[in-house]
Structures are given as C-alpha cells and as structure tokens.
Amino acid sequence: MNKKIGDNVRIASIGGSAKIISELGKGGQGTVFKVDFGGQHYALKWYHKLQKPAFYDNLKDNIAKGAPNKHFLWPLFLTEKDRDGHFGYLMDIRKAEHRDFSQFLLAKERFSSVEALIQAGINICLGFRELHNKGYSYQDLNDGNFFINPKDGDVLICDNDNVSPSGKNTGIKGKCRYMAPEVVLGKLPDTQSDRYSLSVILFLLLFNNHPLEGERIAKVACMTEKNEKKFYGSEPVFIYDKTDASNRPLPYVHQNVVNRWNIFPQYLRDAFIRQFSKDLLKNPGKRQTEKEWLDGAILRLRNDLTQCPACKTAFFLEAESVQTSLKCINKRCNNTFNSPPQIVSGKNKVAVYAQKVICANITDQKSEDINRQTGLIVESAKTPGLFGLRNLSDGNWILTTKNGENRTIEPKATCPLLVGNQINFGNGSHATISI
Numbered sequence: 001m002n003k004k005i006g007d008n009v010r011i012a013s014i015g016g017s018a019k020i021i022s023e024l025g026k027g028g029q030g031t032v033f034k035v036d037f038g039g040q041h042y043a044l045k046w047y048h049k050l051q052k053p054a055f056y057d058n059l060k061d062n063i064a065k066g067a068p069n070k071h072f073l074w075p076l077f078l079t080e081k082d083r084d085g086h087f088g089y090l091m092d093i094r095k096a097e098h099r100d101f102s103q104f105l106l107a108k109e110r111f112s113s114v115e116a117l118i119q120a121g122i123n124i125c126l127g128f129r130e131l132h133n134k135g136y137s138y139q140d141l142n143d144g145n146f147f148i149n150p151k152d153g154d155v156l157i158c159d160n161d162n163v164s165p166s167g168k169n170t171g172i173k174g175k176c177r178y179m180a181p182e183v184v185l186g187k188l189p190d191t192q193s194d195r196y197s198l199s200v201i202l203f204l205l206l207f208n209n210h211p212l213e214g215e216r217i218a219k220v221a222c223m224t225e226k227n228e229k230k231f232y233g234s235e236p237v238f239i240y241d242k243t244d245a246s247n248r249p250l251p252y253v254h255q256n257v258v259n260r261w262n263i264f265p266q267y268l269r270d271a272f273i274r275q276f277s278k279d280l281l282k283n284p285g286k287r288q289t290e291k292e293w294l295d296g297a298i299l300r301l302r303n304d305l306t307q308c309p310a311c312k313t314a315f316f317l318e319a320e321s322v323q324t325s326l327k328c329i330n331k332r333c334n335n336t337f338n339s340p341p342q343i344v345s346g347k348n349k350v351a352v353y354a355q356k357v358i359c360a361n362i363t364d365q366k367s368e369d370i371n372r373q374t375g376l377i378v379e380s381a382k383t384p385g386l387f388g389l390r391n392l393s394d395g396n397w398i399l400t401t402k403n404g405e406n407r408t409i410e411p412k413a414t415c416p417l418l419v420g421n422q423i424n425f426g427n428g429s430h431a432t433i434s435i
Helices: 053-065 101-105 114-133 191-207 225-234 255-260 266-275 278-282 290-304
Strands: 008-010 017-026 030-037 040-047 088-091 146-148 155-157 305-307 314-316 325-327 336-338 342-345 348-351 357-359 373-379 387-391 397-400 406-409 414-416 422-424 430-434
Touching (some): 030 088, 101 146, 101 191, 191 290, 290 348, 406 414
Antiparallel strands (some): 017 030, 040 088, 305 314, 325 336, 373 387, 387 414, 397 422, 422 430
C-alpha cells in the first residue's frame, strides 16, 4: 500500500512509529518521505512494489552491521510490513548544501575550486574502499547515487538498499552506461564490476564525458537495446584507447573531455587508458582497486595541484616540465613565474601555494588518515612568494634550517618553507623542502 502525508509507519525491532511530514522525491522503486521519528527528522524510502523476503533480510543485516563510513546515507531503521507486505526504511536526510551529481554533469552545478573537485574524487574512492573492505558490493553504481557539496567536495552516497555481501545479488544489475561489460552481457554484478562503474564515475567527475562515448556512439541515430549491448557490452572501445582510434571524441560534440584531457597529468591519463583498455574491459580481475586509484592518481592530483600567483589559475605541477620557471596555462594571463617549492615527505611531493591544506598522510607517513588536516600553507603578507607551513597538529615539530639550526614549531606556529629546510614531524616522519 502506498503512503501519504500524515500516515504513520511502525518501526520494526525497536518499536514506535514514524509520522510522514512531506514528500522528498519519487522514483521507479519507491517514494522518499520526510518523517518524524522520536522527535528527529529522517528520510523514509517506501517501496511501491512487493520485495522478496531475501531483500528485506539483506536490509535488516546491513542495518545491523552499520555503514562502511560517514559518506553513506545508510539504512538505519527498517519498518514493519503493512498488511499488503509493503515496507520501507529510515535513513538520514541528505544535507541541504549537497547537490545531485547529475547536476554537475549537466553544468547546472559547478565546483567552487579544483581542490573541491579532487576532494570529491578522494571521498568517492574512500567510500567504496571501505565498502569493499567490509565484504560488500554495491551492484548498482551510477550518477544518481551521489550527492556532492560543491564548496568542499564532501560526498554522500545514497540508494544503499541494493548493497549486498560480495557474491550475492538482490536482483538489480544497474544502468547500462555504468554497468561493466560482463554485466551488460548477463553476468551478475560483484566487486570487480563495482570497480568498473567506479572508474566511469571518476572519469565523468574529472572529464565530464563518458569514457566509452565518442565518435562511434555519436554516429548512431538511435541508441537501441542492440546498440547498448554492442557499445557497452560486447564491443566497448575507450575514447582514448592506445591501439584503436575508432572512437575518439569529436571536438564539436565532446568538448569537455577534449578541453580537459591534456590539462591533467600523464599518470592520471595513463591510469584511465589502462583501466579502460580492451584487456581490462574483458578481464575484471585485473581492474584497479580503490587504493590504487587513491595512491597512484587521485591523491597525487591533490599533491601536484598549484596555482599561478598572478591570476590564481589552478594547474598541476607534474603536467608541466619541472623547471625553475613556469608559465601560466591561462592564455589570457601568460604570466611567467618561479616554480613553487615542494614539500617532499616519503613518496609524496606536495606543490606549495597559499592556503593549501596538508593532511595527516603527509605529516605522518604511517597514517592512512588522508583527510585529517594537520597543516596549512600560508604566504607572507610582507614578502609575496615566501611561504610557511602552519602546524595544525597537536604535537611539536622540529625545523632544521639549511644552516643546521634547530627550532621547535609548536601547534599553531609556522615554519618557513625555504629550499633546504627540513621538518621533523615528531612521529618518525620527515620532510625536505626542495624545488
């Protein structure tokens, strides 16, 4: 039975009722309502159609185990079934500042900065790394699953009712453009097909173009079911495939990816070329994991990001030939400037610019806390181009100047980022300032 505003729904296990206040949205699977339960507001997803007992039991298990991390709008409470067998579940309401990912793809929403764009990619990878580490597979990953804050790149992942233990399936296969080729051809989704879908999402996020949609699809008059099976299943071709140029993006059709492709560093382009190669399209077990995406590409983007001191245009240091003098990529600026210093910590090389945040994985090489802020790069008000690193951690740092002098950098204090200086972060990790 469908629900309406003013109705009450009984909550299973813990008892009590949630009262429907308003409608938040409607889809093919069900309607999402705003409800009051115990004096707090939640979102209730109520299913239109009867679901199999296994689906109900899977939701119940997921609720008991809890969300993989904070980025998931995870089911919190399951309702009792009504007399017709219909039910729903309660979850947190998405934050008002978060926008549908599809709105970014339609250019109706824009990220406030390149930093926010990259942070969204980091958060998406983190979410699915935790999901898979806990033994789940998502199975229906697409652009409708994400709400993103355009100001800071915070991500909320929704529609988690299809999440199941890896190897099990709720009967959902997903959307064709996001399904792995093997799923398009009939195989059930799993962790490896999730990783294909994740790569599609990352490509859309960074390049605003589908990785398989180039000249071949642009020439098709009608995207029939037969064509979908061909282009996304049996004969997929990456738009920048190294050996097959039959599906290149067209400048007058696929302007986003044409304009952005060469702006990003070669290592990122190589990661996508490999991930969507014909080998990996046909061999799911070889696909890149979330950790590999983070360590090999997305976190490197955050490290390599810098900006022109004149016009503040963002660019990637690795995308330029590393030299003492750089030229702004903004053709209206064309400013030439000295290459910024870099903070070299273990395998990480962090390009410097004012107000860049440094996280725990840089100041503690053993840490995997890649979003906890431990430092902030600041620029001298008196001497433009002179930078320092403010200590946002709880412990003291030791600065060793290139002349061998030692100085304690207490929390909230700032150490100069002069070439040749070294920083001991007090946890066994060190950094050197270099060009």
